[in-house]
Amino acid sequence: MTEAPISMGRRERNKRAKLERIVAAASALFAERGADDVTTQQIADAADIGTGTLFLYAKTKGELLLLVQNAHYEEALERGRAAADGIGDPVDALMAIIRPVVECNRVQVDNGRTYLREMVFGDPTEPRHAEALEIALRTESALAAVIARRPEISEADAAVLARVASSVMFLTMAAGVNATADTETLLADIRTQISVLTRRGE
Amino acid sequence: MTEAPISMGRRERNKRAKLERIVAAASALFAERGADDVTTQQIADAADIGTGTLFLYAKTKGELLLLVQNAHYEEALERGRAAADGIGDPVDALMAIIRPVVECNRVQVDNGRTYLREMVFGDPTEPRHAEALEIALRTESALAAVIARRPEISEADAAVLARVASSVMFLTMAAGVNATADTETLLADIRTQISVLTRRGE
DNA sequence: TGTCATTAGTGACTCCACTCATAACTGAGC
């Protein structure tokens, strides 16, 4: 992640250090109090930079949340992908991918939901949004790979079903009704929906 | 809609008139310029009321949008439900329900997407949000009814599949990637997903 | 009609995300 190109100028080094301070500050404050209860001022102060400087590194507060959470999401996906390898039953394998993602998203419910909101409604041309979307696409691919294990399902159908499955996952996590539900309830709910998708016609 | 209980006090009448002026003003301004480019001040001015008064009738700007759009959504659902009755093919029937909803949502893309955002992420205890959610539930029921026409699908499965189908519909409308897509493209996209859902196992 | 508790209306104000004119810094060329 933190690659260090052989000898970079003071300028570059300074920029990097500042970005790191920003991520550290935002990460800590968001985790502690939830994104809604943290002001950009507080983040700037904690990172020891001016207000305007913050917005040089993240165009919006939302992007700041993506900046912090993308890494966690990515890691969760990797864990899930690995876990799914050893599992034969298709629904179990799909859930093995989904579980860490949901757990990660639910570490702090409000932040998780805000993250999803940004993902869907944020400006997709912003680099951090694009990154989040790209991880979501990889999640879909991982699901598709599992679905396509079954010989009776074509690659094309598997891709579409994976898309549907990830829609189900995202909306179940985002839904206001589920805001107070615990992770296991959510997972059970998702499993019900995924099961019907895959079961149909057996 | 505008029921008039036999003789109500001046107070009640005044409140109603004010609400109507607010809805009219918000409706016109939102349609003309898009919700993001209209300030609550402008709505208050157009409705000829004070700033604070506006928030007596709608707790947030988002709620104001729901107030305006819920009626359209409801009407679209009714049209779709009626259209679906005469259609034999299951996917065609589902799409008959979905089409007017998508068309209605896309009259003004930004407003449509903001409406969806409010629906999912807004405070579900607010009456207007609750109303929107209730219409969404009825949409789901309508879809479930069509899916359940097929004898080989249980009522329970039909309900779950309907939920999945409406997730697909909502996320396809909301997705940032589709923000610039036209209505027919969206509908085709939704149809692809719904088809696979229903086709599976035939 | 006058009193009064309750409900509705108000706009100056607060809070916060984000901007922008200006200043400071960096490093390449000399």
Add this chain to the structure above:
DNA sequence: GCTCAGTTATGAGTGGAGTCACTAATGACA
């Protein structure tokens, strides 16, 4: 070193959603 074009940093300022302490209106009752 010195200059200067480009880049980065800054915080006072701006715009807009939402609040609140206060005022006005209403109607129930005497």
